[in-house]
Amino acid sequence: MSRKKTNYYVKLRDMYNLPIYTLRLPGSRLYVVNSPGLISAVQRQHKSLAFMPLAAKASINVSRFSKTASEIINTNTNGEEGDWGYVMTFNDAIHPALSPGTNLDAMNRVMLGLVAMSLNRLREQSVTKVKLHEWVKNQIALATTSSVYGPSNPYKDLGVETAFWTFTSGMTQLIIGVLPTWTAGEAIQALDFAADAFENYFRNNNHRSGAALVQARYKHSMEHHIPLNDIARSEVTNGIALLANTVPMTFWMLYHIYSDPEVLADCRNELLGIVSVSRGNKGKSTHTIDMSKVKTSCPMFLSTFKEVLRIYSTSVSARLVMEDHLLDNQYLLKKGSTVMMPSPVQHYSSVVWGPDNDTFDHRRFARSGKRPSAAGFRAFGGGTTLCPGRHFASTEIMAFVAVMIMQFDVKPTTGHWVRPSKNKVEFWESTASPDHDFEVEIRPREREAMEQEWAFTLSDLDQPIALSAEDLPLESR
């Protein structure tokens, strides 16, 4: 398991072809679910097969909350005593800030403005040489966090951003929780440092100028009497949801588009069809991409994005067995064990995707009639724990990539593209990052491009795209 990571589950599926099987570890059992039908059955039993007690334990280990906060968070985690308590009410508190509608549009508009501004600035230099993954990481981190935290975004201090990434490097040891001060000392120091910055942010009421998301999270914690330093800690940990998947997915999408002239031409042609141009009085033209139209009129670009999600997702949805449970009236799951549903088992399945399931095909989702089964596409998980940030993240990734490919050519300084391996992914990561980074040259496409500005709009009637079975109308799931 530690060598092959999530590929291990795909290998066992191919060797034994079982709907569900048990991996015995000293003192515990892991039940790994392969069958899409059983995944749906697990997701329906969200009380007996629960996520929140696992999430509460992991968040306490990772955020290193005070005793007071840990007790509040660890109370009634599965709603045994009713729908109350910090954990039980958390999703309802934050969903309105992330669901399609006014709040999400407002956050998206700030993010889109920042992406456009940063890339407009980049065009003022004729050639920029950067390490591609590192550069994407900085760009996405600043645009995402500024749209959430507003003008006083703590991540604007490079020290805080660096501390956040140092913190994530100790995540595995923090989740395991065995002598963390020895095994993850540097990560703990970084967490404390970033938490201090967030404590100041909240103390100065800077969250009031942030997005609805940070305000909802703060209000929810205050209502449950979480101490301020713990609110700050949980905000640092929230950076994982905000950034840990968006960064590598953006990297891989850029990689696949720029490294293949056919993919690049397909995507550019589609985007060209929806760019509108207006001329300003100083002779500069503004090229505007309407992100709502990208979602409705660029099927191959959209398909490229979904194919990136399919190929690079490494998420393993987990559930704790709260009491002995007979799954689907057939399989006995013992109390205290863990149920695991690895997305690669579904994403690399010839039954769902055909014999070419392990190759990257940017047109896969654009072909008519090609729609995966409900449980076949799990980049954002599913059921009650379906990722609430999927619409925000999708708009951001597609906007960033769209404006990049319309304005810039990118090529490795070695002259040829080599796809990096992705074997270092840790068990808690839902997306694989590249194992190594490489240098690229970013260059504006045309000379007259220097005279152009780029911008985004989002129609008032912006519609979300279907990113999970839950986003489809009931009759077509």
Ligand code: HEM
């Ligand atoms: C491409 C980007 C992203 C990917 C691939 C992704 C993927 C996931 C996955 C696989 C899960 C676990 C679902 C499960 O176990 O069933 C999850 C949960 C979650 N995600 Fe995302 N995510 C992304 C971006 C975001 C963003 C930007 C936010 C916040 C703005 C976010 C917020 C969350 C939250 C709060 C949860 C926990 C849900 C719960 O506990 O019920 N995600 N995400």
